[in-house]
Amino acid sequence: MVETPGIDGFEPPRPGRGRLALSEESASYVRALIMSGELREGEFVRLDRIAADLGISVTPAREGLLLLRGEGFVVSEPRRGFVVAPLSPDDVADLFFVQATIAGELAARAARRLSDADLAEVDHLQDQLARAARAGDGDVVVRCNHLLHRKINQVAAAPKLNWFLGVSVRYVPTRFFTSIAGWEEAAAHDHAALIEALHRRDPDAARTAMEQHIRHAGELLVAHLVRTRAAIRDGLAPAREAPAAGSPAAPPTDVPGHP
Secondary structure: OOOOOOOOOOOOOOOOOOHHHHHHHHHHHHHHHHHHOOOOOOOEEOHHHHHHHHOOOHHHHHHHHHHHHHHOOEEEEOOOEEEEOOOOHHHHHHHHHHHHHHHHHHHHHHHHHOOHHHHHHHHHHHHHHHHHHHHOOHHHHHHHHHHHHHHHHHHHOOHHHHHHHHHHHOOOOHHHHHHOOOHHHHHHHHHHHHHHHHHOOOHHHHHHHHHHHHHHHHHHHHHHHHHHHHHHHOOOOOOOOOOOOOOOOOOOOOOOOOO
16 A cells, blocks of 8 residues: 555654655645644745754755645745745635545445454554553554554555545644644544444445544644634734754644544
């Protein structure tokens, strides 16, 4: 199966990666900041800040913003730079609608193909996820959630659908979901109906459960964006802090991501 980009969340640039890969990293990083509400409509995106955050040069940072301009996330203003384009709650809901539809079909196909060993692996991952959610260990929740979804997608044996899912998932700030109120609990709770359907080998029920699960994640992200914008309007949202000079770049940990 072709890996679905984005499900694992942000990955810092690695030594030896080409400029194209770095520009894609830059696009992924800024896209996540916009989707999470940390970069806001009308705000200028500072190339030097993005380059410093990621530990890259300004050139791939700019190329990443050009990619985002093509996707409609930013607009360029002559002699001024790049500005965050409007992103409405309906835009976010539309992205999750596409993701839910594709993931639902993959779950339906997987329900017909899962072996007993596959189901045992899914059960084990869900047990780990539930324990981590109760313990408040967001990193483990994210990892187990990724592995559980990846297992289902792999078993579906539909590489073209997985490719399209990857395209939709990259627009979701997956590495930030643990900061969204209710996401960890939803990840643990929403899987119950899905796993039950998989055990029954019921494609229709698996599709419905997966679609509801992902739409729920989208609703949580929309609610987060609405709260963030209200805080900005009321002057309650803190500004982003610049990284200390010479410190290693690290993605923010106070923003949202994917089911």
